[in-house]
Amino acid sequence: MHLGIDLGGTKIEIIVLDNTNQVQHRKRIASPRDSYQQTLSALVDLVEDAEDKVGQRCSVGVGIPGSLSPSTGLVQNANSTWLIGHPLKQDLENCLQREIKIANDADCFTLSEACDG
Template sequence: MRIGIDLGGTKTEVIALGDAGEQLYRHRLPTPRDDYRQTIETIATLVDMAEQATGQRGTVGMGIPGSISPYTGVVKNANSTWLNGQPFDKDLSARLQREVRLANDANCLAVSEAVDGAAAGAQTVFAVIIGTGCGAGVAFNGRAHIGGNGTAGEWGHNPLPWMDEDELRYREEVPCYCGKQGCIETFISGTGFATDYRRLSGHALKGSEIIRLVEESDPVAELALRRYELRLAKSLAHVVNILDPDVIVLGAG
């Protein structure tokens, strides 16, 4: 049995697959924000739940919103910032008493979609994950391209291109957790979408609630969505100019 873990900024999810790839079990729990040890315990709980439900012991692989530095062996560039600087794979392996294989979640998406998903058979795939944060991965011929520093595709920390006056103000008001201003992630993550709506309306809503208002033809929600779509298109235009992918896959966190 194979156990997969998706660690996100809001939720952590487990899936258990049989030998033929069939789903045996699936469950999610809230991600304990800003608590490294409790994050490990949540993952251990999910693995235990999967093994209890199936009566089998499984190998464990995991996608994380960051990467393991090939030089230091610790996590870097994670928007779940409490993971940064930690030997996450080693600590998790010790807790689960087995090898745990970690990879960037967007790289996992890129390979999955290139092998048998929306980009099956494509030579060059750029896969975007939009959730609490925003990241991306690159696959060439069905294999992840991670780069020399393990950060290929981390386009969410490039600056938003061609900013208008309001976006320049937004950049000043909403700094990125990385310490810079104007990062794409601050504009087009789910968090960024909700932040922009709050700036326009004065009301704090979740992204799903804003979309319900769009479906009801609420003018402020419609404006927020149009602004979001334009920012996403501008951000992807740079990728097209540099990488010229055969397929761009959009995924949600």
């Protein structure tokens, strides 16, 4: 199963899709604005809760309102300013003990529209 997270300035939404792209779990919460640590904790809690609901460990992808610096791995150019300068990918990987894919949310949306309509 595949788990996707849309991390935004006002909300965080998580969805779990099975191999036929059927929704198995979905949840939306308010973003903990202005707190990187609370945002990180919320992401970890959402992933753990979703995996408990579907009964298995999933691959994890996160769309963020910014990008990761190729040279430092730190979040840059995010309109959710409390993310800027933090190693979100590394921190999530450490907390969840697996590789995490992170991409710009607009790029994720464009790819989804191209593939899924």
